Amino acid sequence: MAGYTNAPTRTMALRFGASVVYTEMAGVEGLVHEHSDLTWQLLETLPEERGRAIAHLYGRDPGHFARAAERIAATGRFTGIDINAGCPVPKVTACGAGSALMREPALVREIVAAASAASGLPVSVKTRLGFHPGNVTAFDILHAAEDGGAAALSIHGRYKSQGHAGPVDLALVARVRAAASIPVFGNGGVNDAATASRYAAETGVAALLVGQASIGHPWVFREIREGRSFGPGDSHSSYLALDEIRRAWIAHLDAELAFAELIASKYPSSAPKPPPEEIAAIRFRVHLFRYGAGLRGTSYMRGRMSSLHTRADCVRALDGCLECERRFRARRGPPQPGGLAS
């Protein structure tokens, strides 16, 4: 997910039970033409991702896909390449990429074939059901992906018109899966163990992709693997012991730090830049906010967000937030029946 799934976030997902992780979306133009450092930085990984990371790309020119795919394979960092044919963001669709590809199955076939041949890596396509109900493109994209030699299709069970929210049409995902000769992965609205098990049971997909529910809550992967659901009315992290929350937050913060140092050493810049520790703290602010969702200290953190410049600043804010939650829990008493014990 653009803006979120950088290497530290992906590493946390893996630690909590994800099988594979996808990079943020990188434009093939930036990878081949401009040699844009910023685009290549999106494809940097941390050591724990080795063998479990897939490069997620957007674009529309098969030649550019081929050259980018070859270079991606040469990094040795990725087990596969995923092609975006579903992103609704105007910046992406305006250049004929993302969901604009949903009306060009022949081009999708060409892109898949070009990326596969040039990289030798398994190539998948991620798409949506269609543009809107009554305009279903998923079957055309499935067959184009198959013809191009794709290893899998990921289907977000919503229409472009829905953006990233709203009901997911599991019956239609099941029909796409039934029509496929390659594995189909299901996505959309997989938020916990209950929605995951329903998605799998009603569609028969080979794997599930978790998006928004994993941001600020990497525990979701473990919950899905273990089939554990929350009690009614419980918010995501409120069942977790405070020391487990703290350990995860600090692990994520330290991964941000390691990643900022890796970027600084691989991409030295003549322009003045904040030191890696400050870059890590700024990146971590986004996650801190999401990690705090459902905990009583969120407003405590919100007020301090812009003053977090170092690891120590971040740890102080985390501890302040957790102290608010600890006091709330002490007043509330033990978790209610139905919730998960901490």
Ligand SMILES: Cc1cc2nc3c(=O)[nH]c(=O)nc-3n(C[C@H](O)[C@H](O)[C@H](O)COP(=O)(O)O)c2cc1C
């Ligand atoms: C902030 C944000 C960024 C996203 N970026 C991408 C992206 O770069 N590529 C992509 O295929 N999907 C992207 N998505 C869509 C998600 O991958 C996913 O398909 C969608 O959120 C539905 O799954 P979910 O209900 O589990 O979140 C993004 C979604 C959000 C909210």
